[in-house]
Amino acid sequence: MKEYLKIERDTEWRVELRSQLKNKERTMRERVVMPGLDPLERIKYQDREVNLGLDEASARAEASRCMDCVNPTCIEGCPVSINIPKFIKNIERGEVLEAAKTLKETSALPAVCGRVCPQEKQCEAQCFYTLKLKKEPVAIGYLERFAADYEQNSGAVSVPETAAKNNIKVAAIGSGPASLSFAGDMAKLGYDVTVFEALHEIGGVLKYGIPEFRLPNRVVDVELESLENMGVKFERNFIVGRTASFDDLKEEGYQAFFVASGAGLPRFMNIPGENYNGILSSNEYLTRVNLMHAAEKEFDTPVLRGKNIAVVGGGNTAMDSVRTAKRLGAERAMIIYRRSREEMPARVEEVLHAEEEGIEFLNLTNPVEYFADENGRVNRMRVQKMELGEPDASGRRRPVVVEGSEYDIPVDVVVVAIGVSPNPLVPSELPELKVSRWGTIEVDPETMQSSIPELFAGGDIVRGGATVILAMGDGRKAAAGMNNYLQGKLKEQATEASGN
């Protein structure tokens, strides 16, 4: 890997590019600012993307800040190990399509990652600017998005090279980021990959979860087309283990499975009144709006609206929900979060955008009970104040109740976004599969192989709840692991067949 990076770094054009500008000049340049829609305007539309993306001139200027380090620590911060300096230097020299190709060497979904990755905790956290210069990092995420969008808009979307077909059938279960990244890698290796999805849309959380104002569906669709062009097949409305059993699929020729069935049952707090009407999970709220288009008049699925909407939680899903509520007309859209802003797991940019849009943050606040009208519809929630105590297992300071601090807030809708448990549907069909106490599938962390040899797993069904990019990293590892496993089996069979 190191060797390969060095060879790439020593290519003539990169040496030449480095010599064109002194590092001192590079570091003097200011980080680019992402242009975005005006907050007051954008909250009128559920489907208008907030970030507008960089133009070519500002992207190339930003790319010139990157010093093409000898030891590119940024790559270590990337769960799918994108060759970051190579793609950025390609942008700097104006070869944007080449930059997009570089991204696709290791990432099945660059246009998605450029938008939803928590770069400030990953690549950008490991950038030389952050680590050594204490300056704002190179805007790796913005540049990734720029290169991927540029390719999508160019009409010249490159299809990654695939090895000769080996006619070995493998299945991916679920069609979220883990599966898509797995499918991309397996198709590159020549496998015959089918992705099975329970819902009627391919994309998993990218479609039902993340709203259009943060990740437009068309961006996902182009990435899906790319996979289709590589020979990946998609089966909708199909639950492996139910619609057909694992044994049925084995009979149909599938030799190995990658389970990435994702997040399942939403968590609730189990506090009094939580089953009143008007209190729902973020999964339900976002699925209604994103997958079922409930906010659009022509569609049959309803969605609850209200003047006062409270969203419980501090993650990306909570931000997506509260900003959706604002867009659907809430006058007061609130985040109720038991820790402080610093501990919020959401991407920094999402919190900033939410603040710009007039979202109220009731931090260090926790719900204790709900009250309803005579029809059982929630109309009031009781909350209590919290303060931060000693750090807990997660390293974050534990929220502690401030006694006697309860007060009531009028609410019409409450969205609970405090996390999910793994989806039990697939594991329940495989009694011999080893699962943890929490229902996550247990795997070898290197190969992602489960207790059933031909079954691999990754994403939220293994992690319990993580990010798009970590799921994609799992997909890549699982593809490598499964490839080794299947090739090993083939060798064994060949040895047996030759009779010794």
Add this chain to the structure above:
Amino acid sequence: MARVPPDFTKTLLFLTCQIRLKNKNSDLTMYQIVEKESFSEKVVKLVVHAPRIARARKPGHFIILRIDEQGERIPLTIAQADKNAGTITLVVQKVGVSSTRLCEMNPGDSILDLVGPLGKATHIHQAGTILACGGGVGIAPLLPIVEGFKKAGNRVVTVLAARSKDLIILEDEIRQWSDEVIIMTDDGSYGNKGLVTTGAEEVINREQIDECVAIGPAVMMKFTALLTKKYNIPTQASLNAVMVDGTGMCGACRANVGGETKFTCIDGPEFDAHKIDFDELIQRLGGYMAEEKEAWEQANG
């Protein structure tokens, strides 16, 4: 052991039929409606081409369908299935915009999306005598359960109840798998006049009942459960909760069972009827009433 040589002509005929059947069905598009019967103005039976589901389903399972891009995801219990023909039977009641549009579809039309089988299958076993209570469209999901219990060697006494005669559905099919069928109507237009509980209590007083299954409107299940609790008869009820994805993701279908929050799509749809908080269920079923009314007016106004 010597075998009787097969009758060649017969075999050939059989094979030809099989091939024809296969060919006929392979002409069908996925989720095409092959048969329709109107039970009443508001209740329709649809037979739908879904070969994999027809093969895999068990009593108690349900499916989720979406008629077209605009449609809601509607959960429906599978009433019958024909493995050979590759079809499943659904009974639909006009409730909201999407279900009404589904009832208006005809043979030859195709449903856009259909996924299943979902939910936990009914625990079919030999229990002795089963009292099966079905109310209104709840008779449809009751049918495969009655069939299952009968085939498992139980005595099955079924009480069917509805407001009036035309709302008693699938009577012949139910009779085929019941030792006895008692019909109750609110208005006395068919069978005995009275509620499901009247008929059920008569049976309970008359003979030893080992287990009870109740499926129908939430109120009907609530009172059936109260009755069987009085007599200490283990009872299962199948909940018709609000659902969106139906695959254990959204939590719209949560119900309070024995003080715990359960998810109907994953943990159910059948639960111990004596533990279900029916009042909460009834309240939750009305959760989108105002929004649905608005959608209805949008579609029809």
